[in-house]
Amino acid sequence: EAGVTQFPSHSVIEKGQTVTLRCDPISGHDNLYWYRRVMGKEIKFLLHFVKESKQDESGMPNNRFLAERTGGTYSTLKVQPAELEDSGVYFCASSPRVASYEQYFGPGTRLTVT
């Protein structure tokens, strides 16, 4: 079974540009999460989708971040316009529909804003 995949693995952009990160969860997983690790800090929750609906977006830092999950399959996280402090590793995770304690993480996208 394929795991969670993320694209791109690395992205280097200039301040003010737009970047879109993609996450493909494990097939059949209704729950999809986005997390971010900024240099030197702990991994922090951004938001949680159940199918195509946003269940919890309390961790989204500001309105420059937009997450979508049209059709309840893959998800995108757009940062527009990017700022220097947005640099970090963005992880996506998924878990099955039934109550599950394990979230399966993707390899992450390393974003560098210069």
Add this chain to the structure above:
Amino acid sequence: RKEVEQDPGPFNVPEGATVAFNCTYSNSASQSFFWYRQDCRKEPKLLMSVYSSGNEDGRFTAQLNRASQYISLLIRDSKLSDSATYLCVVSRYSSASKIIFGSGTRLSIRP
């Protein structure tokens, strides 16, 4: 104050040693507790859930003290392959949902 606090380490121990990590959490309403493992530049992976009665998985033992809001992980007979960052993770919910990470404790096992 961080919601989940861990000693960042690094812990540098010889192969075969026993090592223990501790973690405290601030939200008494927390319901689910886990240890994740993260190798360098890789994604976090679930190591084990932590239950109130304590649980063991091979060389790994996890304990939870709700009264003190304290979680521990014990690794016995450590292997070189145990070198990684160990993340204490807490959730306010009992099912798949938002999880809160500690900053991790780095462990390095030397030959």
